[in-house]
Amino acid sequence: MTHTEQILVGLEIGTSKTCAIVGEVLDAENIQIIGIGQTASQGVRKGEIVDMEAASQSIHDAIAEAEDSAQVEIHNVYAAVTGGHIRSFNNRGSVIIANEDGTITEEEVRNVLLNAKAVNIPHDHVIVHSIRRHFFVDGHDGIQNPVGMLGARLEADVHIIHGVRTRLQNTIRCIKEVPLDLANIAVSSFASSLAVLTTDDQQHGALVLDIGGGTTDYIAYVNGAVCHSGVLAVGGDHITNDIAVGLRLPIPRAERLKMEHGSVQWPTEDERITLKADLGLPDREISREKLCHIMNLRVEEMLTLVKKEVEKAGVLPLLRAGVFITGGCARLRGLQALAEEVFGLPVHIGHSQTINGPTSAIESPEYSTAIGLLRFAVGCQPDQHHPPSWSHKLGEAFQIILQRARSLFM
Amino acid sequence: MSRKPAASPTETDPAPRRFRLKLIGVGGAGGNCIQQIASAADALHGVEWLAVNTDLQALEAIVGADKLQIGATVTRGLGAGGDPDIGAAAAQQDIEQLKAAVQHADVIFLAAGLGGGTGTGASPILAKLAKEQGALVLAFVALPFSFEGARRRQQAEAGLAELRAHADVVICIPNDRLTRIVGENAPVTEAFQRGNEIVASGVRAIWQLLSRKGLINLDFAALRSTLGGRHGEGVFSHAEAGGLDRLREVAKLLMDNPLFEGNDTLARADGVLVSILGGPDLTLADVQRVVEPVSRVAQRAHLIMGAAIDETYTNRLAVTVIAANNAVSKRVAPGTAIRAPARPTPVAAEPPPVKPSQPQQVPLPLEGVTRGKFGGGEPTIYEGEDLDYPTFLRRGIKL
Numbered sequence: 001m002t003h004t005e006q007i008l009v010g011l012e013i014g015t016s017k018t019c020a021i022v023g024e025v026l027d028a029e030n031i032q033i034i035g036i037g038q039t040a041s042q043g044v045r046k047g048e049i050v051d052m053e054a055a056s057q058s059i060h061d062a063i064a065e066a067e068d069s070a071q072v073e074i075h076n077v078y079a080a081v082t083g084g085h086i087r088s089f090n091n092r093g094s095v096i097i098a099n100e101d102g103t104i105t106e107e108e109v110r111n112v113l114l115n116a117k118a119v120n121i122p123h124d125h126v127i128v129h130s131i132r133r134h135f136f137v138d139g140h141d142g143i144q145n146p147v148g149m150l151g152a153r154l155e156a157d158v159h160i161i162h163g164v165r166t167r168l169q170n171t172i173r174c175i176k177e178v179p180l181d182l183a184n185i186a187v188s189s190f191a192s193s194l195a196v197l198t199t200d201d202q203q204h205g206a207l208v209l210d211i212g213g214g215t216t217d218y219i220a221y222v223n224g225a226v227c228h229s230g231v232l233a234v235g236g237d238h239i240t241n242d243i244a245v246g247l248r249l250p251i252p253r254a255e256r257l258k259m260e261h262g263s264v265q266w267p268t269e270d271e272r273i274t275l276k277a278d279l280g281l282p283d284r285e286i287s288r289e290k291l292c293h294i295m296n297l298r299v300e301e302m303l304t305l306v307k308k309e310v311e312k313a314g315v316l317p318l319l320r321a322g323v324f325i326t327g328g329c330a331r332l333r334g335l336q337a338l339a340e341e342v343f344g345l346p347v348h349i350g351h352s353q354t355i356n357g358p359t360s361a362i363e364s365p366e367y368s369t370a371i372g373l374l375r376f377a378v379g380c381q382p383d384q385h386h387p388p389s390w391s392h393k394l395g396e397a398f399q400i401i402l403q404r405a406r407s408l409f410m
Numbered sequence: 411m412s413r414k415p416a417a418s419p420t421e422t423d424p425a426p427r428r429f430r431l432k433l434i435g436v437g438g439a440g441g442n443c444i445q446q447i448a449s450a451a452d453a454l455h456g457v458e459w460l461a462v463n464t465d466l467q468a469l470e471a472i473v474g475a476d477k478l479q480i481g482a483t484v485t486r487g488l489g490a491g492g493d494p495d496i497g498a499a500a501a502q503q504d505i506e507q508l509k510a511a512v513q514h515a516d517v518i519f520l521a522a523g524l525g526g527g528t529g530t531g532a533s534p535i536l537a538k539l540a541k542e543q544g545a546l547v548l549a550f551v552a553l554p555f556s557f558e559g560a561r562r563r564q565q566a567e568a569g570l571a572e573l574r575a576h577a578d579v580v581i582c583i584p585n586d587r588l589t590r591i592v593g594e595n596a597p598v599t600e601a602f603q604r605g606n607e608i609v610a611s612g613v614r615a616i617w618q619l620l621s622r623k624g625l626i627n628l629d630f631a632a633l634r635s636t637l638g639g640r641h642g643e644g645v646f647s648h649a650e651a652g653g654l655d656r657l658r659e660v661a662k663l664l665m666d667n668p669l670f671e672g673n674d675t676l677a678r679a680d681g682v683l684v685s686i687l688g689g690p691d692l693t694l695a696d697v698q699r700v701v702e703p704v705s706r707v708a709q710r711a712h713l714i715m716g717a718a719i720d721e722t723y724t725n726r727l728a729v730t731v732i733a734a735n736n737a738v739s740k741r742v743a744p745g746t747a748i749r750a751p752a753r754p755t756p757v758a759a760e761p762p763p764v765k766p767s768q769p770q771q772v773p774l775p776l777e778g779v780t781r782g783k784f785g786g787g788e789p790t791i792y793e794g795e796d797l798d799y800p801t802f803l804r805r806g807i808k809l
Contacts, residue, residue: 233790234797242800290809297801
């Protein structure tokens with residue numbers, strides 16, 4: 001095994017920032033973050049690249065910084081993709097067990113998963129993930145690993161995430177232009193959930209909400225399996241734009257105001273915020289109440305729309321572990337309380353729980369997608385990485401996550 | 411453009427209680443509008459017509475409607491000369507006559523062109539009087555062409571704001587949009603005619619709802635609860651089609667109406683009224699198929715619908731949609747002062763104290779500006795609503 005195989009890099013080209021996280025695989029359970037590179041994104045709007053050259057430059061800068069901080073050379077990355085074009089649904093595949101004694105083997109499992117993946121999607125779409133959920137043997141559900149069981153019919157439920165081929169290829173091409181090798185891509189919401197949710201959370205049922213600069217990515221787990229996901233192309237930029245329109249400010253100033261004084265909760269008393277004059281512009285006073293009102297309306301709408309989608313899928317009552325919010329907008333003041341009010345569920349501001357590393361990285365909600373990519377990457381590694389005899393010793397809980405991660409492929 | 415006679419009232423369907431609908435045209439444009447509608451072959455049975463103007467000469471040219479000259483001493487019968495203050499002064503002078511004119515009506519339609527003198531100045535006063543008499547006030551106003559310059563536009567906006575404070579619903583018909591409806595090279599008269607037809611179909615839709623018996627009957631209370639007290643901007647769409655494919659055609663025409671500005675205004679609506687007129691072959695399934703796309707877009711709205719039957723509409727279908735926004739959202743910050751939405755009161759009760767003072771600054775339908783940094787990109791459309799627009803603007807919330 002060469003050195004590079006133990007080093008994994010997660011790259012997220014976000015709407016507001018591009019970041020690369022370098023992780024070292026200690027063993028299958030433990031990943032250590034050893035380097036971070038981050039730069040402001042150029043040429044990305046609503047999670048999608050609109051200017052290849054500028055975005056390439058951002059990636060280059062972020063990777064260079066990550067190389068510096070981790071003291072490694074980066075050739076190969078795992079990347080996150082998002083965008084309003086990404087869709088998902090659940091599908092079931094089935095095969096008849098043709099063996100003489102009716103034992104289910106690896107091959108049948110492979111076949112049933114292929115069968116479940118054979119779905120009708122629009123001709124310009126391509127499947128990004130086909131995440132396995134449960135197996136059924138002769139109609140008995142909730143089976144995690146059917147290999148070795150006896151049965152006549154094997155079925156598999158999968159969650160399929162697909163997107164427009166050309167729009168996904170923009171990201172891929174952009175990374176290749178840097179130049180970097182792309183090992184695999186993952187949808188942002190899925191990557192974030194791998195960083196934020198523990199296996200217990202997944203079992204109990206949880207919703208992960210990654211509110212980034214341009215998009216809000218969400219994914220719901222019930223009984224340890226992904227059962228719903230989606231992308232709403234509204235994010236922090238929309239909050240900023242609303243402020244800029246409502247208070248008649250230039251965008252950068254609205255952005256600063258949002259971060260320094262903004263809250264999505266009503267302020268207890270109205271304060272005046274005095275804008276500092278620069279370049280000789282006169283001071284301006286702004287009502288904090290107005291600012292918070294604009295933000296409250298927008299964020300409440302975003303949360304309500306996600307709630308509506310999750311409700312439509314019928315999973316809202318099954319989210320016993322609650323809602324985990326991550327992404328840059330998780331830092332918005334008052335978000336936790338507002339989200340609790342909207343969802344009627346416990347809301348946690350998500351930290352990356354499944355990985356080791358400096359607190360500054362783990363506690364930052366904006367890194368969770370890139371961190372989650374490392375978890376995703378471990379799942380994509382070839383099998384010899386975890387010899388079977390050894391993985392048997394692991395707790396059942398970990399096996400589940402391992403399996404799920406392994407099942408991801410293009 | 412040939413128009414099918416809408417409803418030649420038959421002797422056999424006398425409305426159990428006669429609603430009094432009155433269309434008042436204020437100023438030159440309003441007068442023209444009345445003139446055209448009243449003289450049309452399908453003059454609506456039981457609707458009263460009144461033209462109000464400062465300009466005696468213009469008034470004399472109108473036939474087929476009652477006339478009222480205002481401000482005879484202020485203007486000496488010569489018109490307000492494009493000054494809203496003179497228009498308002500003229501209305502104040504003859505306020506008693508105007509009050510008498512709006513008495514005992516259930517629904518008052520105001521038609522006026524904003525930007526000039528009489529229409530801009532007098533129509534808010536008339537709306538206020540009508541409201542005080544307990545009528546439901548729907549105003550159709552034409553906004554000036556953009557080439558008419560900034561001054562007329564400002565006057566129109568000020569008049570519009572004041573009108574909105576008094577009327578239940580104000581439906582704007584920007585003249586610029588008329589060119590989009592009739593095409594660049596259409597003669598001016600045709601463009602204005604189409605504008606008048608829009609007003610006519612709006613009046614007809616309400617009249618139909620109230621006076622015809624149909625599959626689904628609507629009462630005045632329902633109308634009032636949907637459109638009353640909104641004080642916001644309204645949109646309006648009317649479509650007619652015949653033949654086998656009429657359902658689909660009507661639905662398409664309704665949604666493609668240039669006055670709708672895409673689908674966004676409908677999605678933001680708080681109250682929506684759908685009026686359907688069809689022949690005896692109209693089925694409930696047809697009604698459902700027409701209303702469903704509207705209700706899917708206008709999710710937040712209180713939607714009422716009526717379906718009426720007319721023999722002449724066999725194999726034809728006419729649908730009118732009126733949608734209105736609240737000027738002030740019901741959801742307000744704890745502790746902030748709310749301008750109480752003026753509740754429509756019964757005729758007998760004391761008129762609600764509507765304060766004419768501060769003209770309400772309500773968001774005008776700005777195009778392109780508010781999408782800000784998302785200008786060039788693909789819009790985020792969620793159930794017909796463009797989420798790139800600021801939420802507070804879409805909901806019509808005043809900050």
